[in-house]
Amino acid sequence: MNLVLWIIAGVLAAVFLGAGVMKLTQPREKLVSSGLGWAEDFPPNVVKLIGALEVLAAVGLILPAVLGIAPVLVPLAALGLVLMMIGAAVTHARRRELPAIAVNVVLLALAAVVAWGRFGPHSFTA
Template sequence: MNIVLWIIAAVLAVAFLGAGLMKLTRPKEKLIESGLGWAESWSAGSVKLIGALEVLAAVGLILPALLDIAPVLVPLAALGLLIIMIGAVVVHARRREYQPVVANVVLLALSAVIVWGRFGPYSFTS
């Protein structure tokens, strides 16, 4: 199960690193043009903040455990992503964008598995 948790964490890290960097590096208008219509309802600063949180969480899923420096940050990063995904589900559902809701629920579930596993039976302290 430890290997499965590492694989899930790596998949989440890649997904959120890419999504977060895109939100950080592209202007809000370009994000809207590229299909992130939800961004039109948010300020540019809020979109950048979400991107920064996603990048930090992506790093937090891998580096603390890999470097064995405060590995408790791994499930905390996953918990942060879980909260972000709850918000994403709400935003997309309100906008009646149901396809992104499915992707958000999958990412939410994967984050929940990491939270459960790393806070629970497969923590790095056991």
């Protein structure tokens, strides 16, 4: 199960690192025109904040455990992603973007598994 949690955390980290860097480096207008229509509902600074939180979560899923420094940050990062995906699903539901909600639910479930596993039976302190 430990290997499965590492794989899920790695996949989540890759997804959110890519998404976060994209939000941090591209202007909001380009994000909207490239398919992230929800970004037009938020000020540019909020979109950048979301990107920064995604990058921090990606780093938090991997580095604390790899370095052995404060590994409790791994499940906390996963819990943060669960909360972000709830917010994302609500935003997409308001915009009636059903395919995006499905992606949010899958990412939420994967993050919840990591949070459960690392807070519980497969924590790094065991």
